[in-house]
Amino acid sequence: QISTALHGLKLMLTAGPTREAIDPVRYISNHSSGKMGFALAKAAVAMGAEVTLVSGPVSLPTPAGVRRINVDSAEQMLAAVMQDIDRQDIFIGCAAVADYRVADVAAGKIKKSSETMQLALVRNPDILATVAALEARPFTVGFAAETHDVETYARDKLKRKNLDMIAANDVSVPGQGFNSDTNALRVFWPQGNQDLPATDKLSLAYQLLSLISTKITKK
Ligand code: PMT
Numbered sequence: 759q760i761s762t763a764l765h766g767l768k769l770m771l772t773a774g775p776t777r778e779a780i781d782p783v784r785y786i787s788n789h790s791s792g793k794m795g796f797a798l799a800k801a802a803v804a805m806g807a808e809v810t811l812v813s814g815p816v817s818l819p820t821p822a823g824v825r826r827i828n829v830d831s832a833e834q835m836l837a838a839v840m841q842d843i844d845r846q847d848i849f850i851g852c853a854a855v856a857d858y859r860v861a862d863v864a865a866g867k868i869k870k871s872s873e874t875m876q877l878a879l880v881r882n883p884d885i886l887a888t889v890a891a892l893e894a895r896p897f898t899v900g901f902a903a904e905t906h907d908v909e910t911y912a913r914d915k916l917k918r919k920n921l922d923m924i925a926a927n928d929v930s931v932p933g934q935g936f937n938s939d940t941n942a943l944r945v946f947w948p949q950g951n952q953d954l955p956a957t958d959k960l961s962l963a964y965q966l967l968s969l970i971s972t973k974i975t976k977k
Pocket of ligand 1: 772774789790791792793794795832851852853854855856857882883884885886887899900901902903904915927929935936937938
């Protein structure tokens with residue numbers, strides 16, 4: 759049976775990739791499909807939460823009962839998150855936010871000329887760290903997409919971004935991480951950790967949210 763452990767709680771999450779424009783017809787992005795974040799949104803509704811899903815461009819239907827806000831870029835995602843973060847009890851950053859954006863987006867389509875070209879990039883704001891730095895912040899959960907030294911990098915992000923919890927996935931393993939229907943998570947929080955073995959993303963979503971619900975009541 760499904761637990762109602764999130765009943766009465768407001769949960770916001772980000773999902774999918776961001777797109778950083780180069781010119782009106784091109785962009786920089788990544789392989790996130792939104793499946794992990796949308797599974798979390800669906801599971802959170804079933805567990806009784808009031809869910810706001812801030813989604814990058816993906817081709818997934820909105821789970822029933824979810825309030826969805828569509829964005830393209832990291833800066834738009836940050837603005838959408840900040841608009842309503844004050845009301846939230848839980849924030850989960852599942853989006854694969856582009857770390858950099860193009861410094862000067864061309865107003866017209868860039869024409870090819872020389873054999874090589876260079877794009878100057880500037881750092882994007884860190885949405886998760888911005889939320890975690892708020893004075894009255896929600897229970898803040900990050901994801902970490904790693905290809906090696908998963909635990910070291912995940913623990914570093916937990917500490918450096920001042921998170922309550924982080925769910926790490928090894929995206930070098932076939933069938934896990936970006937665009938797959940299955941995943942496995944290694945979850946870390948300041949006083950402990952738990953491995954959630956490979957299964958479909960919806961089952962993992964329920965397991966991660968159950969874990970969050972046990973920590974949030976202890977706060
Ligand atoms: O969408 P799917 O195809 O189902 O794939 C799921 C997933 C692999 C994208 C997901 O499980 C996942 O790992 N999401 C986080 C991807 C990521 O960008 O990880 P990161 O280690 O680069 O970032 C760490 C954390 O900081 C993440 O919570 C990220 O949302 C957040 N972040 C990063 C950069 C930035 N500018 N702002 C952020 O908020």
